[in-house]
Amino acid sequence: MRRIFLLSLLLLALLPAPARAREVLDSNAEFVPGQLIVLFKTGKKTKDLRLPAQASVAAKKSSGLEKLGAAVINVPVGQERAYLAKLAQDKNIRAVEFNYLIKAALVPNDSAYALQYAPHLMQADTAWDAVNGAGVTLAIIDSGIDPAHPEFSGRILPGYDFIEGDATPQDGCGHGTHVAGIAAAETNNAQGIAGIAWQANILPVRVLDDLCSGSYEGVASALVWAVDHGADVINLSLGGYSPSALLENATYYAYARGVALFAAAGNDGIATTVYPAAYNWVMALGSVNNVPERAGTSNFGAMIDLTAPGENIYSTFPTYDGFAYRTYLGLAKNYDTLSGTSMATAQASGAAALLLSSGSACYSTPDQIYQALINSALDAGIPGRDDEYGYGVIQINAALAECPAAPPAPATFTTQYDWMRSDRCGLSAYAWRDTSGGVEQVSLGNEGYKNIAAPFPLTLGSVTYNNITLHANGFISMGSANTTTTSAAGNYRENAALPGIAKPNNLLAPFWDDLTDPGSAHLYTLTSGSAPNREFIVEYKNYQRAGVSGSALNFEVVFFENNADFLFQYKTLKGAGADGSSATVGIESENGLAGFQHSFNLKHALKEGLAIRFTPYPSGSAALPSAACPQTVAITLPAGTPRLCAAAEGEFDIEISGGALAYATTWKAEQLAAPLNALPASLLDIQRYADLSLRYEPPYAMLSALPSTNVCYHYAASDLLAAGGHAENLFITAYTNNVWQPLPTTVDAGRSLLLANAPHFSEYSVAALNPNAADENQLGMPVTGAPVRWDAMILLLTVMILFIRLWQRAAQPSSR
Amino acid sequence: MNITHAATNAPTPQASPPAPQSDIQQMADELFGARQIRSVQIPALNITSAVVPVGWRVNYQEDLSSGAFEWDSPNADVGWVITSALPDEGGNIALYGHNNLYSRVFERLYKAQAGDAVLLQTEAGTWKYTVRYVLLLPMLGADAEQIARYAAYLQPSADARVTLVSCYPPQSNTHRVVVIAQP
Numbered sequence: 001m002r003r004i005f006l007l008s009l010l011l012l013a014l015l016p017a018p019a020r021a022r023e024v025l026d027s028n029a030e031f032v033p034g035q036l037i038v039l040f041k042t043g044k045k046t047k048d049l050r051l052p053a054q055a056s057v058a059a060k061k062s063s064g065l066e067k068l069g070a071a072v073i074n075v076p077v078g079q080e081r082a083y084l085a086k087l088a089q090d091k092n093i094r095a096v097e098f099n100y101l102i103k104a105a106l107v108p109n110d111s112a113y114a115l116q117y118a119p120h121l122m123q124a125d126t127a128w129d130a131v132n133g134a135g136v137t138l139a140i141i142d143s144g145i146d147p148a149h150p151e152f153s154g155r156i157l158p159g160y161d162f163i164e165g166d167a168t169p170q171d172g173c174g175h176g177t178h179v180a181g182i183a184a185a186e187t188n189n190a191q192g193i194a195g196i197a198w199q200a201n202i203l204p205v206r207v208l209d210d211l212c213s214g215s216y217e218g219v220a221s222a223l224v225w226a227v228d229h230g231a232d233v234i235n236l237s238l239g240g241y242s243p244s245a246l247l248e249n250a251t252y253y254a255y256a257r258g259v260a261l262f263a264a265a266g267n268d269g270i271a272t273t274v275y276p277a278a279y280n281w282v283m284a285l286g287s288v289n290n291v292p293e294r295a296g297t298s299n300f301g302a303m304i305d306l307t308a309p310g311e312n313i314y315s316t317f318p319t320y321d322g323f324a325y326r327t328y329l330g331l332a333k334n335y336d337t338l339s340g341t342s343m344a345t346a347q348a349s350g351a352a353a354l355l356l357s358s359g360s361a362c363y364s365t366p367d368q369i370y371q372a373l374i375n376s377a378l379d380a381g382i383p384g385r386d387d388e389y390g391y392g393v394i395q396i397n398a399a400l401a402e403c404p405a406a407p408p409a410p411a412t413f414t415t416q417y418d419w420m421r422s423d424r425c426g427l428s429a430y431a432w433r434d435t436s437g438g439v440e441q442v443s444l445g446n447e448g449y450k451n452i453a454a455p456f457p458l459t460l461g462s463v464t465y466n467n468i469t470l471h472a473n474g475f476i477s478m479g480s481a482n483t484t485t486t487s488a489a490g491n492y493r494e495n496a497a498l499p500g501i502a503k504p505n506n507l508l509a510p511f512w513d514d515l516t517d518p519g520s521a522h523l524y525t526l527t528s529g530s531a532p533n534r535e536f537i538v539e540y541k542n543y544q545r546a547g548v549s550g551s552a553l554n555f556e557v558v559f560f561e562n563n564a565d566f567l568f569q570y571k572t573l574k575g576a577g578a579d580g581s582s583a584t585v586g587i588e589s590e591n592g593l594a595g596f597q598h599s600f601n602l603k604h605a606l607k608e609g610l611a612i613r614f615t616p617y618p619s620g621s622a623a624l625p626s627a628a629c630p631q632t633v634a635i636t637l638p639a640g641t642p643r644l645c646a647a648a649e650g651e652f653d654i655e656i657s658g659g660a661l662a663y664a665t666t667w668k669a670e671q672l673a674a675p676l677n678a679l680p681a682s683l684l685d686i687q688r689y690a691d692l693s694l695r696y697e698p699p700y701a702m703l704s705a706l707p708s709t710n711v712c713y714h715y716a717a718s719d720l721l722a723a724g725g726h727a728e729n730l731f732i733t734a735y736t737n738n739v740w741q742p743l744p745t746t747v748d749a750g751r752s753l754l755l756a757n758a759p760h761f762s763e764y765s766v767a768a769l770n771p772n773a774a775d776e777n778q779l780g781m782p783v784t785g786a787p788v789r790w791d792a793m794i795l796l797l798t799v800m801i802l803f804i805r806l807w808q809r810a811a812q813p814s815s816r
Numbered sequence: 817m818n819i820t821h822a823a824t825n826a827p828t829p830q831a832s833p834p835a836p837q838s839d840i841q842q843m844a845d846e847l848f849g850a851r852q853i854r855s856v857q858i859p860a861l862n863i864t865s866a867v868v869p870v871g872w873r874v875n876y877q878e879d880l881s882s883g884a885f886e887w888d889s890p891n892a893d894v895g896w897v898i899t900s901a902l903p904d905e906g907g908n909i910a911l912y913g914h915n916n917l918y919s920r921v922f923e924r925l926y927k928a929q930a931g932d933a934v935l936l937q938t939e940a941g942t943w944k945y946t947v948r949y950v951l952l953l954p955m956l957g958a959d960a961e962q963i964a965r966y967a968a969y970l971q972p973s974a975d976a977r978v979t980l981v982s983c984y985p986p987q988s989n990t991h992r993v994v995v996i997a998q999p
Contacts, residue, residue, distance in 0.1 A: 549904050549940070550851050576847075717846045725840035725871025725888065725898050731880055742880035749839065769874050769883050772967070779872055780963040781955065781970070781992050782887035782895075785916040785983040 030242070031098035032215045034077040036084055037246050040069045044092040052086045052678040061165055064224030065217070068249045072099065072217055082681075089602070089674030095245040095497045100216045102240045104143065104175040104208055104342060116193055117290040118182075118309035118347055123397035124196050127354055128187065130400065133197025136353040138184055139231035140346075141222045142176030142238065144169040144206035146318035149177060149334075151185040151192050152202060159204035160225055162218045172210030174317050174325035178338055179237045180204065181316030182346035183353070192335055193315055196350025196396075197357065203231055208238065212324055216240065219276075220250035227254045232356055235349035236263035236282070237342030239274040245500060247276050252501050255281035260356075260366040262348040264341035266299040271387065278303040279502070283370055286390060287311060287344040292380060294388045298341055304390040305370070306377055308351070310344030312337050348373070351396045362403035371404035415462050415564075415616040417587060417596040418624045423671070425626060428613035432571050433558055435539040438526030444472045446516055451480045455527040455536050459564040460506070461589045461616075470523060474511035474583065476538060476557060477504055478590075495584040499595030506590040510555050510568040511606075513583035514546040534561040544575075545582070551575025566614040568598075573608050579718075580605030587614055602673060603687050604650060637665045645712035645753055650719070652690035652764055655710045655755060666695040676763050677735050683742075683767040686719050686730065693761045711743075713754040713766050723768040732756040735763040742767070840888065844869035844898060850939040851902050856894050856911060856980075860932040861924045865913065867936075870895030887912070892919040897970055900979075903936050903943040908973035912981040915989070922982035926952070926993040934978055934997040945978045945997035956990045969994050 035058065038049070046057045051073065058072035065071055075083040080098060087096040119125050137157065147156045159169040171177045184202050185195030205226050207218040219238065226234055234254055254261055263277035265286045277284035287298040287310025294300065295311045314337045317325070325331045331338075355363045355372060363369045376399040377392030385391050420428040444450045449471045457464045460478045467480040473495075495512045496502060522541045529535050539556040554572035566587065573579060581603040588595035598612055599605035615625045637643055639661050647653035651671050672689040679685045692711065713732055723729045731745040732754050743756035754766065771779035844852060853867040870888040877883055888895060894913040901907030913922035932947040953966050969979050978997040983989040 547905055550849050717843045720840075720843045720871075721847055721898055723871075724873065725843060725869065726873055727839070729872070729874045731876075744880065769876070769880075769885070771872060771874075771885050772964070772971075777882055777884060778960065778964060778967065779885040779887070780967050781953075782912045782981060783983065783989070784912055784914045784922065784981070785918075785986065785989050 031080065031100045032217070033080070034074055035099040035215075035217070036073045036075055036080060036087060037065075037097050037099050037217055037244075038071055038073055038087055038090075038093050039095045039097075039245050039249065040071070041092055041094045042069075044069075046071050048092040049090055050676070052083065055083055055087070061162065062221045062225060064221035064250075065246075067224050068220060068246065068253060069094075070220070070246050070249070086678050088600075091674070094499075094597070095600075097216075097244050097246065098242070100240050100242045100244060102207075102214050102216055102219055102238050104173065104212045104238050116314055118313060119194055119196065121290060121292060121309055121393070122196070122347060122351065123395045124194075124351070124354070127396040127400055128198075131354045131357045132187075133184065133200030133350070133353040133357045135359075136197065136200045136356045137203050137230045137232045138197060138200045138349060138353045139203040139205060139226035139229075139234045140176055140180045140183070140349075141205045141207055141219060141226060141234060141236055142179050143173035143208035143212055144171035144176045145180050145202065145204040146171050146177045146316075146320065147204075148319050149181075149316050151181055151189070151195070151316050153186065155184070155186075155199070155201050157201050157203045157229075159206070160222070160229075161206040162222050162225075163206055163209045163214070169204045169206035171206075171318050172323055173208055173212040174323040174331065175208065175212055175237070175338075175342065176204065176206070177318050177323075178313075178315045178325075178336075179235060179342055179346040182313060182343055183235060183350035185316055196347055197353035200350070200353040200357070203229060210324055214238070216242075216244050216247050220246045223250040223254050227257050227259055231259055233349050233352045234259055234261045235346055236261060236276055237345045239264050239266050239277055241266075241272065241274060243273075243275055243278075243494075243502070245497065248279060248501055251276045251279050251282050255366055258365060260352045260369045262345050262352065264345045265304055267295075267297040267340045267342075268299055269297045270299055271301040272299050273301060273303055274299060281366065281501075283348060283373070284390070285310075285341055285345040285348050286388070287339070287341045288380070288389070288393055292378075292393050294381070295339065295341075297339070298344075300388045302387060304387060306348060306373060306390045306394055307380065307392065308344040308347035308394045310341055310347070311339045313339065313343040315343070348394055351394050351399065354396055355399060358400060360403070365406050368404045368406055372399045372402035375399075375402045375404065415618065417614045417616050418626045419586075419596060419598050419612055419614050420626045422609075422611035422613075423607075427625070427628065428567075428611055430569060430609050430611035432569055433526070433528070433535065433537045433539075433556060435524040435526040435537050435556070438524045438537070438539075441470055441523045441525055444470065444523065446472060448472050449477075450523075452525065454559070456531070456534055456559075456561045458536070458559050459616075460508070460587065461594065463590065470525075470538060471504075472515060472517070472523075472543075474513055474515050474540060474543070474553075474555075475504070475507045475509040477507045479506065495582070495601075497600045498584060498586040498588045498597040499592050500588075501592040503592070505588055505592040508557055508566055508568075508587050509584050510557050510570075511540070511553060511580070511583050511585065513577070515540075515543045515553070516546045518542070518544045518549065529561075532561055535559065536561075545577050548575050548577060551578055553578060564616050568612045568614075570606055570608060570610045573606055579603060579607065585612070599673070605673060607650070635667045637661055637667050639664050643667075645710075645714070645751070645755070647712055647714040647753075649714050649716045649752070650688055652688075652692060652711060652713050654692070654694065654758070655712045655753075656708070668693045668695075672763075675765060677738075677740070679733075679740055679765060679767060682770055682773055683733070683740065684723060684770045686722055686766040686768070688713070688719065689763065689765045691763050692758075694758075709758050710755045711758045711764055713764075715752050715754060715766070719766065724771065727752075727754065729768045730754055730766055731768065733765050733767050734759060735765075736760065740765065740767070840869050840871055840898065848902060851904055853896050853903065853909070853911075853936050853938055855937040857935040857937070858925075858928065858932060859935070860929070861927055863921065863924065865921045866893045867896050867911065868893045869898050870912075871898045889918060890914070892921065894921055899972075900970065901972065901976075903938055904940065906976040908971065908975075909936070909978045910970040910981070911978065915982045915984065916986045922980070923986060925980060925982045925995060926950070926984045928980075928995045932997075934980070934995075936978065943999075945999055947995055947997045949994075949996040951994040951996070952984060953992045953994060954990065955992055966992065966994075969996075 161169040187194035187198035205222040207214040261282040266274040286307040287295040289311035374391040379392040380389040422430040465478040536559040552574040558567040586597035643656045645655040670691040727747040745756045874883040897910035900910035934945040936943040980995040984991045984993040
């Protein structure tokens with residue numbers, strides 16, 4: 001008795017606590033705490049990063065992320081969002097994102113329904129006369145596999161475990177073994193079940209832990225690993241609701257190397273978008289039952305490509321006890337039933353493996369495999385493709401009769417582009433082009449577009465276009481392929497970092513954001529000048545940022561007949577977010593693999609009177625066009641002249657108030673879009689920075705002190721808004737001895753200037769004390785009254801009564 | 817806000833509340849123009865008041881390393897926190913008003929009940945909200961963490977709501993009354 005008691009205690013200690021299991025299985029946590037993922041710009045590496053304090057590059061688990069141009073950065077737990085914003089400003093980084101959690105896509109289900117209807121419904125049984133999956137490598141990126149299960153005997157290749165970082169992808173969840181069985185359990189072995197591709201080799205890669213949960217980073221690493229280890233088909237019975245540049249790149253890495261990918265649409269029964277299923281190069285699988293009807297829990301929407309049986313699927317489970325589905329859901333070992341789009345995905349992966357094992361040249365690219373499955377699918381729901389069933393339910397035997405042609409590869413950039421801003425470079429001057437007398441382009445509609453003919457051939461990335469498509473959301477796509485740029489439902493497509501493979505592609509984006517027409521917006525085009533030096537101008541006038549009434553945007557794109565430059569110009573940028581803080585500015589190639597981004601959701605990126613010129617230059621050229629234009633032009637301050645602050649709004653300058661300079665001096669102010677050194681959390685960062693330098697060089701041996709010099713900052717209304725509404729709350733701060741030192745600052749309200757005596761010249765910024773630091777100095781709640789001092793009033797009353805009594809007593813004798 | 821006036825060299829002591837925040841009004845006009853809230857009305861409590869933009873001031877220590885924050889006084893009006901939302905954009909619209917001393921505009925705010933209407937007037941029209949919650953937050957002895965939690969009622973929210981704040985009770989002001997209304 002005592003012995004048994006001890007044993008059960010031991011078991012309890014070894015097993016994860018059920019409470020934690022439930023917590024993780026239905027966790028609302030979005031991402032891995034303390035981690036961010038960065039994607040580098042082309043040619044950049046971790047060593048190029050200037051990481052903010054307390055951030056560090058995580059130890060590398062595999063070479064997968066490196067191949068994707070990505071790395072994991074460790075940041076303080078709980079401050080992931082703040083660090084995301086900081087890292088996004090690093091010039092070497094293309095995108096920063098959370099390491100989102102990803103989950104197995106299934107519906108826990110205790111049905112004992114054990115009839116295997118799927119092989120017949122999908123025509124696998126008839127296909128088996130010709131093909132069996134032999135010679136095909138099917139990667140199962142999941143929770144691992146039980147290699148001892150007799151259904152996989154002799155067909156499991158050496159895999160990898162990205163949870164523990166070893167070569168043993170054991171299955172502590174049960175999901176991976178179940179999925180593997182559907183796709184590839186032994187058939188014709190007089191036991192258990194029949195897998196679809198029953199002679200295929202299984203490449204197990206473990207990315208889901210013992211509680212069936214994993215991260216985007218793990219899945220991305222596993223994708224690269226599986227491709228590099230010979231996968232022909234990859235099964236992804238998992239998904240998350242957050243888009244990710246990392247997952248996008250990782251799936252594309254596989255697709256571009258000829259691997260077919262199948263992913264689950266998810267099981268919440270809602271119209272939504274799930275990743276990686278939603279990427280164009282990944283087949284998104286919905287689930288049907290034996291009728292076949294869409295399973296109520298199967299997600300639907302524009303992403304759905306195909307459906308396959310996923311309801312009540314009987315398949316393999318680990319042969320041992322203690323896997324999560326057994327411990328917490330009470331499912332049987334060896335075999336049991338599960339439902340979900342995970343199961344449907346495995347059927348599709350098995351189907352693809354069968355097609356590949358035919359050895360036919362008809363299935364030599366993923367696109368041909370996808371097309372064969374799509375062309376032959378059993379149409380269900382609304383005739384043709386629909387959002388519930390996609391193209392229909394997979395029919396393997398019919399797919400074997402299909403022989404799709406290989407599609408041509410899309411064009412990419414063979415030229416590079418560089419961009420120059422008018423406020424930093426004399427080569428790109430702002431000169432607004434008036435479109436009056438031009439053509440008004442009407443009926444784009446909200447979120448809409450309009451295809452027009454170009455007056456002369458336009459070149460983007462060495463491809464020439466005779467048509468362009470104007471989009472209401474502030475970008476222009478080259479050519480007339482509208483379908484590459486709008487979503488099926490006509491909804492706004494969230495602006496994204498460039499380049500990105502997800503659509504829209506092939507574009508010029510002067511202000512890609514959610515824009516609307518308040519009733520007064522116009523889109524004009526005008527061709528000016530005479531051949532061969534014509535200009536073609538597209539002007540967006542009086543557009544508004546969606547939901548921000550009172551905002552007004554007026555910008556234009558200029559095309560040139562005599563060169564392949566593009567000029568973006570900004571005349572009016574009024575209202576919240578008009579500074580580019582929620583917009584993408586840049587250009588991108590047709591396949592989305594190349595692009596040149598000026599800014600992405602970057603505060604203060606744009607301003608009125610700004611021109612940005614994109615100039616092509618040959619690939620591999622050593623000198624960038626912008627190298628010819630120094631970032632900032634130094635100004636010579638002549639001797640004998642005092643200087644008044646000449647800073648434009650949001651910029652820094654100097655003011656020499658203590659008398660004239662005795663000697664000529666060189667002055668240089670580089671206004672920075674991002675700080676070289678991050679401000680501490682105790683300060684409210686107004687996000688205005690400059691690198692200032694003043695070279696005051698009196699002749700040798702001539703002692704002459706620099707007159708009192710002030711750094712000045714011209715504040716904008718938006719700066720005041722961020723700092724409580726009062727200029728007195730702001731101060732100028734200088735980066736001194738590796739810390740940001742606040743400087744005693746005075747306000748010149750008449751000129752909207754902050755002025756501070758400059759201790760030396762370095763990086764400058766504007767800040768206020770952070771009102772939301774949770775200490776005794778925080779802003780807290782307003783005080784709207786004062787306590788009434790009852791104690792003082794009672795004392796006063798008592799004294800007065802005493803006084804009156806005394807007076808009465810003193811007065812009494814005289815009244816007698 | 818400051819309830820005792822700092823010593824000044826002004827020839828006559830100021831008996832009236834501080835001068836109106838004209839600089840902040842100018843800033844709000846430039847950034848928000850006609851989108852601003854002009855008035856607030858709670859018919860059930862017989863409250864009608866003009867609305868003015870309010871922010872905060874920092875009384876810095878000499879070395880600027882720390883300082884004391886205080887909210888601007890809306891004087892006789894109701895203050896709209898400039899970092900909060902406006903009716904046309906969703907999110908949290910934060911308003912506060914005096915309950916004694918300078919004015920009594922929100923003296924009866926604590927009597928609000930779920931279901932009472934809160935009307936905000938902008939140039940575009942009237943925005944109607946309905947009171948859902950009335951909270952009394954004890955401030956006496958609250959530590960920094962608690963105060964930060966309370967202050968979160970003034971921070972941006974994902975849902976559209978109006979948050980109205982005042983002191984309570986009028987005699988001792990030991991609490992804050994927070995009224996949350998939703999469209």
